[in-house]
Amino acid sequence: MSARTSGQVRVVGTGLLGTSIGLGLSSIDVDVVLDDVSPSTLALAVDYGAGRRAAEGDRPAIVVVAVPPDVVADVVAAELALHPEALVTDVASVKAGPLAALAAVGAPTERYVGSHPMAGRERGGPIAARADLFLGRPWVIAPHAGSTPEQSALLESLALDLGAVPVRLPADRHDDAVAVVSHVPQLVSSLLAARLVDAPDHATDLAGQGLRDTTRIAGSDPALWVQILSANAARVLPVLSDLRDDLDAVLAALGDPAAPGAQRTLADTLAAGNDGVARIPGKHGIDLRTTTLVVLVDDRPGQIARLLTEIGELGVNLEDLRLEHSPGAPIGIVELAVLPEVAGGLEADLQRRGWRVA
Amino acid sequence: MSARTSGQVRVVGTGLLGTSIGLGLSSIDVDVVLDDVSPSTLALAVDYGAGRRAAEGDRPAIVVVAVPPDVVADVVAAELALHPEALVTDVASVKAGPLAALAAVGAPTERYVGSHPMAGRERGGPIAARADLFLGRPWVIAPHAGSTPEQSALLESLALDLGAVPVRLPADRHDDAVAVVSHVPQLVSSLLAARLVDAPDHATDLAGQGLRDTTRIAGSDPALWVQILSANAARVLPVLSDLRDDLDAVLAALGDPAAPGAQRTLADTLAAGNDGVARIPGKHGIDLRTTTLVVLVDDRPGQIARLLTEIGELGVNLEDLRLEHSPGAPIGIVELAVLPEVAGGLEADLQRRGWRVA
Numbered sequence: 001m002s003a004r005t006s007g008q009v010r011v012v013g014t015g016l017l018g019t020s021i022g023l024g025l026s027s028i029d030v031d032v033v034l035d036d037v038s039p040s041t042l043a044l045a046v047d048y049g050a051g052r053r054a055a056e057g058d059r060p061a062i063v064v065v066a067v068p069p070d071v072v073a074d075v076v077a078a079e080l081a082l083h084p085e086a087l088v089t090d091v092a093s094v095k096a097g098p099l100a101a102l103a104a105v106g107a108p109t110e111r112y113v114g115s116h117p118m119a120g121r122e123r124g125g126p127i128a129a130r131a132d133l134f135l136g137r138p139w140v141i142a143p144h145a146g147s148t149p150e151q152s153a154l155l156e157s158l159a160l161d162l163g164a165v166p167v168r169l170p171a172d173r174h175d176d177a178v179a180v181v182s183h184v185p186q187l188v189s190s191l192l193a194a195r196l197v198d199a200p201d202h203a204t205d206l207a208g209q210g211l212r213d214t215t216r217i218a219g220s221d222p223a224l225w226v227q228i229l230s231a232n233a234a235r236v237l238p239v240l241s242d243l244r245d246d247l248d249a250v251l252a253a254l255g256d257p258a259a260p261g262a263q264r265t266l267a268d269t270l271a272a273g274n275d276g277v278a279r280i281p282g283k284h285g286i287d288l289r290t291t292t293l294v295v296l297v298d299d300r301p302g303q304i305a306r307l308l309t310e311i312g313e314l315g316v317n318l319e320d321l322r323l324e325h326s327p328g329a330p331i332g333i334v335e336l337a338v339l340p341e342v343a344g345g346l347e348a349d350l351q352r353r354g355w356r357v358a
Numbered sequence: 359m360s361a362r363t364s365g366q367v368r369v370v371g372t373g374l375l376g377t378s379i380g381l382g383l384s385s386i387d388v389d390v391v392l393d394d395v396s397p398s399t400l401a402l403a404v405d406y407g408a409g410r411r412a413a414e415g416d417r418p419a420i421v422v423v424a425v426p427p428d429v430v431a432d433v434v435a436a437e438l439a440l441h442p443e444a445l446v447t448d449v450a451s452v453k454a455g456p457l458a459a460l461a462a463v464g465a466p467t468e469r470y471v472g473s474h475p476m477a478g479r480e481r482g483g484p485i486a487a488r489a490d491l492f493l494g495r496p497w498v499i500a501p502h503a504g505s506t507p508e509q510s511a512l513l514e515s516l517a518l519d520l521g522a523v524p525v526r527l528p529a530d531r532h533d534d535a536v537a538v539v540s541h542v543p544q545l546v547s548s549l550l551a552a553r554l555v556d557a558p559d560h561a562t563d564l565a566g567q568g569l570r571d572t573t574r575i576a577g578s579d580p581a582l583w584v585q586i587l588s589a590n591a592a593r594v595l596p597v598l599s600d601l602r603d604d605l606d607a608v609l610a611a612l613g614d615p616a617a618p619g620a621q622r623t624l625a626d627t628l629a630a631g632n633d634g635v636a637r638i639p640g641k642h643g644i645d646l647r648t649t650t651l652v653v654l655v656d657d658r659p660g661q662i663a664r665l666l667t668e669i670g671e672l673g674v675n676l677e678d679l680r681l682e683h684s685p686g687a688p689i690g691i692v693e694l695a696v697l698p699e700v701a702g703g704l705e706a707d708l709q710r711r712g713w714r715v716a
Contacts, residue, residue: 184553194601203538204540214546230620237609271580276552279557320661
């Protein structure tokens with residue numbers, strides 16, 4: 001694949017997003033230079049192959065600022081000053097604030113266009129980075145009155161180079177959107193997971209996939225999220241207030257489930273959930289590229305090594321692998337992600353060798 | 359695999375759970391007879407191979423009642439009367455209610471022991487059934503003052519035959535537990551997904567994995583869940599009320615994020631979510647009972663098999679394993695979860711053998 005992006009890309013901040021951008025662009029031979037205030041974080045990102053260290057004489061065409069939300073505006077302003085010919089963007093989760101802050105300090109916002117790749121993980125840092133983090137994900141580009149369509153097009157090319165789906169949205173509309181699809185879900189997941197803090201072990205031992213899914217993002221970094229939520233508080237508040245109103249109705253219904261209307265309140269709440277989840281468009285992302293095979297293995301040492309050795313003998317390359325091991329269970333579940341064209345053959349081969357493929 | 363369960367098993371209700379039980383037991387040659395009030399549902403389950411139709415002369419050793427919550431007690435009472443030598447169980451999500459209802463009508467509860475497999479899917483019916491639905495999942499068995507350890511042992515054998523992990527819990531403790539790990543998550547997911555009903559398309563178009571995960575179970579059947587929530591309302595209410603109190607604090611903080619204490623309220627909420635999610639056993643990446651080692655491997659076939667083979671040679675048992683493989687990156691990352699007491703030795707041994715442990 002040859003890159004749409006031409007010229008040098010400078011990535012400032014080599015955490016999860018910055019390093020993932022570097023990995024993706026480097027893999028298609030874009031000249032990526034990296035910088036980070038933490039020498040050890042920068043060294044890891046360079047080691048991983050995300051790019052080379054920034055040096056004297058770098059002349060970036062695009063600067064991507066991937067730093068924590070509370071310093072985005074300052075770092076963008078500094079980069080605009082340092083690289084007077086570059087287009088500067090950022091990847092922060094809230095877009096109206098940085099633009100306003102830049103304008104307030106008189107920064108040359110005509111060379112700034114904010115963006116926001118809708119990708120992330122509960123864990124941060126370069127060690128969690130992946131070149132395919134953005135694959136199939138929306139990547140919002142937020143043009144403004146002072147920016148040009150050509151600048152947005154440059155950032156769209158960069159997003160396309162990373163496999164993302166570019167979406168142009170003004171900052172205000174972006175911030176309204178992420179309040180409902182990202183910020184409120186984060187808070188609700190955290191509030192839900194907090195119920196487990198004082199739950200007895202015999203309760204948490206019964207955790208199933210529903211609990212795991214609903215609370216997964218509750219593992220996210222509090223420091224990062226306090227910044228995001230504070231920056232978008234005015235837009236998060238009305239959505240969360242509506243949820244509280246519905247919650248109050250549910251609490252009343254649960255207080256007397258036999259009362260007139262109580263069953264209907266519960267049914268309406270659950271039906272609204274059905275309607276809401278139906279509005280989420282078809283699944284994006286990496287699952288579309290691979291087929292998953294589920295193999296059951298005995299919970300004995302060496303079984304997984306043997307399985308992977310045999311897969312290697314069969315000449316199949318794994319795209320991803322996951323082990324589900326439920327404490328106390330006599331068997332483990334290995335999920336193998338492989339390219340669709342080899343899945344059928346691998347399944348048959350493994351079964352012939354005596355593996356249980358579910 | 360030969361079955362632990364001996365004798366005939368009668369499954370009443372061939373929806374998702376009943377048909378899955380039939381499929382699993384039939385696959386290990388247990389004699390399964392099926393019954394359902396709906397002839398078409400029954401025919402589908404028989405067609406899928408979940409068992410044979412109930413007939414005159416059936417003499418079940420165990421009857422599994424897998425019908426909607428609101429008719430469980432009635433059907434269990436009928437089965438106790440129809441099959442005076444059988445042990446009768448049910449698989450409903452709430453356990454104290456059916457037992458009390460049976461006692462109230464003078465049913466012979468000494469032959470009834472409730473159970474609850476912690477497994478399900480958003481979709482119901484025999485067409486969604488899977489023989490491996492219970493694999494590695496907890497299966498609660500709820501003994502009571504009138505039941506015997508031998509009866510619980512019979513149901514444990516049945517659960518083990520289906521690959522589940524049997525857990526004995528009295529009905530009251532079970533119902534407290536599922537309020538927090540299942541019923542509140544369902545309501546919260548529904549309340550969250552309901553925010554999407556009136557969201558603009560440009561918002562839902564930005565949906566990411568976090569939103570998908572947190573709202574997945576909001577796709578569940580409202581009719582079923584109204585019954586479950588009504589049956590356990592008294593236990594769901596206090597958990598949900600606590601959540602509402604925390605939510606009110608968050609709303610106040612969002613209303614004025616610069617006010618003294620507001621940032622702390624948000625941080626505490628997010629940190630409590632971290633603590634809660636860490637209590638879920640076996641969860642990838644944040645299992646407190648294991649130590650994670652990160653090993654960097656070249657992206658060449660056979661490297662991971664070689665790593666796991668060497669770990670086996672070192673006599674170390676893996677508790678969990680995860681492969682991070684980024685298609686564009688020159689190296690893969692293998693996360694090994696091991697017991698804390700062996701982590702230090704394993705790290706040193708692997709490094710001595712030339713592996714890069716991050």
